Amino acid sequence: MFPITRSSNVKDVIHVKVKKYAGYFNPESKSFAVDPHLTTFDDLQNILIQAFSLNGKKQPFHITYLCRDDVGENVYLSMLTDWDLDAAFMTSSDPFLRLKLDAEPYKDGLMSKLSDWEKSESPNNLQSSIVNVNTILSLQNTQRSWSNSLGFAFNKLTVGLGYNPNIEEDEIFFPSKPPLDDVEFRTYLDENGVLVKPEDLRLRVYHGGVAPALRKVVWRMLLNIFPIHLTGKERIEYMKRKTSEYEQLRSKWQAQADLDRVKQLSNMVWKDVLRTDRTHPYYSGADDNPHTVALMNILTTYALTHPKVSYCQGMSDIVSPILVVMNNEAQAYICFCGAMTRIQENFSRDGLTMSTKFKHLAMLTAHYDIEFFNYLQLLGADTMFFCYRWLLLELKREFNFEDAITVLEVMWSSLPPQPPENDLSLHDEQIDARSFCDSNIAPGGTKSSPESSSSSFNSSESVDVPGEYVGVIEYSTCPENVLRLRKPPISAKTSVGSPPKASDSFLDEETSNLPPPEDLGCGNPFLLFICLTLLLEERDKVMSTECEYDDLVMHFDRLVRGHSPRKVLSKSMKLFAEYLRSESRHGMKT
Numbered sequence: 001m002f003p004i005t006r007s008s009n010v011k012d013v014i015h016v017k018v019k020k021y022a023g024y025f026n027p028e029s030k031s032f033a034v035d036p037h038l039t040t041f042d043d044l045q046n047i048l049i050q051a052f053s054l055n056g057k058k059q060p061f062h063i064t065y066l067c068r069d070d071v072g073e074n075v076y077l078s079m080l081t082d083w084d085l086d087a088a089f090m091t092s093s094d095p096f097l098r099l100k101l102d103a104e105p106y107k108d109g110l111m112s113k114l115s116d117w118e119k120s121e122s123p124n125n126l127q128s129s130i131v132n133v134n135t136i137l138s139l140q141n142t143q144r145s146w147s148n149s150l151g152f153a154f155n156k157l158t159v160g161l162g163y164n165p166n167i168e169e170d171e172i173f174f175p176s177k178p179p180l181d182d183v184e185f186r187t188y189l190d191e192n193g194v195l196v197k198p199e200d201l202r203l204r205v206y207h208g209g210v211a212p213a214l215r216k217v218v219w220r221m222l223l224n225i226f227p228i229h230l231t232g233k234e235r236i237e238y239m240k241r242k243t244s245e246y247e248q249l250r251s252k253w254q255a256q257a258d259l260d261r262v263k264q265l266s267n268m269v270w271k272d273v274l275r276t277d278r279t280h281p282y283y284s285g286a287d288d289n290p291h292t293v294a295l296m297n298i299l300t301t302y303a304l305t306h307p308k309v310s311y312c313q314g315m316s317d318i319v320s321p322i323l324v325v326m327n328n329e330a331q332a333y334i335c336f337c338g339a340m341t342r343i344q345e346n347f348s349r350d351g352l353t354m355s356t357k358f359k360h361l362a363m364l365t366a367h368y369d370i371e372f373f374n375y376l377q378l379l380g381a382d383t384m385f386f387c388y389r390w391l392l393l394e395l396k397r398e399f400n401f402e403d404a405i406t407v408l409e410v411m412w413s414s415l416p417p418q419p420p421e422n423d424l425s426l427h428d429e430q431i432d433a434r435s436f437c438d439s440n441i442a443p444g445g446t447k448s449s450p451e452s453s454s455s456s457f458n459s460s461e462s463v464d465v466p467g468e469y470v471g472v473i474e475y476s477t478c479p480e481n482v483l484r485l486r487k488p489p490i491s492a493k494t495s496v497g498s499p500p501k502a503s504d505s506f507l508d509e510e511t512s513n514l515p516p517p518e519d520l521g522c523g524n525p526f527l528l529f530i531c532l533t534l535l536l537e538e539r540d541k542v543m544s545t546e547c548e549y550d551d552l553v554m555h556f557d558r559l560v561r562g563h564s565p566r567k568v569l570s571k572s573m574k575l576f577a578e579y580l581r582s583e584s585r586h587g588m589k590t
Helices: 041-051 082-091 109-117 145-159 182-188 198-208 212-222 232-255 260-273 290-305 315-326 329-347 352-368 370-378 385-392 401-413 467-472 525-543 549-557 565-589
Strands: 014-021 028-034 062-068 074-079 097-102
Touching: 028 041, 041 062, 041 082, 062 082, 074 082, 182 198, 182 212, 198 212, 198 401, 212 315, 212 329, 212 401, 232 290, 232 329, 260 290, 260 315, 290 315, 290 329, 315 329, 315 401, 329 352, 329 385, 352 370, 352 385, 352 525, 370 525, 385 525, 385 549, 401 525, 401 565, 525 549, 525 565
Parallel strands: 014 097
Antiparallel strands: 014 028, 062 074, 062 097
């Protein structure tokens, strides 16, 4: 065995405290001390096996250690190698090293045992946050498709990690498990590779995300591109067939690249592609590197084969992380079609879906922090239109690229599985794919007009707001006022905490009750709770300074790509669970 070489800065003795978790049983604690200059990762594993009477290789377990991330937040990181142990000794051993041992790493632990907790109503511990697993499904309206389609796992997903204001500071909600790996992923498939537990798979991703090497496989399922009950071999054949279909669609418009409509649209797409994630290694380098070209091909093909949706600025942000993960143009297009099946109404010219999301976010903010909402109203920001980018792009730009990937997959996992009934369509079924480039086909509206550019976005990466949308929500159609609703600064006579007059409120009495989860955020409620968290995290800073609407917009613009995913997701999960508990109780009362 090779001798261990560790920095002289490491103490001679490390005191270790360990909590062992196994299913829904109370955690078991142990304390001991080790010599960091002699102890290897294998040694530590053997110590834990003996301390907790584990059965060695026959009882696999997972170790995490408590440390602080780069923004000072407590987080548990996986300990898998001697290198991880070294890092723990160097950074996390003052005054002692805190470990968590998950004795059932491939089970849902507490979440899989919810029925045993149903009778517990104590307000002083975590049990108070867990409600009857049949609560939401027993709501008066039993036909609610959102709740019913997610089924039993929906209850575990949404109420399992309930909000408890007395929870210990070192307890976190995300990640509560290590990223899903290949070994565990196979437990959700049968012997033929059929996904037999789609809801439980989503629950597991919600707990910890997906290991990078597995994302290509799992994202296809989260984005609903496969019909149900396909075997592993059938999924491979399905992808080959859909790849061939995409290549035919792309070839058709490329063969007609001289048509005015194709030129106009492809040039528009290319301008946006050239400013999408160019600092990421995957898209860096020459403008015509194969990955930026692939991004352009995907967006142009989609726009020409979906004339009712066509192309809007911001779509490149939706495709970009998918292409990075898939690392295959055709597969990325297929996944993008799956994603757009759900979110295409975000880009609709009537603006009704986005208008509804703004209103729901305003309702959430008023519900959880009326004082802050009143302050936003005084600034003319109670419409939440300054959150346009957040809702349109599902927060892709609010985190750095790698963190955004984690946030996206966790958010997708909070949605019910909605696989296509027979086959995922790669083009608008109401048009003839053989002639989609014909000049007599209306473009469907490319909503990327420079006249309505959003001044609240970075100038190099703007997402434009369609003029038609502005009219729908009754904002001024003057370009300079699209996102800059100005009101007089707060005066000394105005109390921020004073309730506004009813006539001035963006909300009305009819919206005092929050919509049910299948309606909230137009079917994506967790997205709104992440947005709410971003707002609440900054509320004290915002309210401590007298400002105008423009200052508020600039404040959040400065935070782009700077949010901590662990902190944001943890708080969002707490708030989401609290909402669902209230929604469940409301349903039972009605």
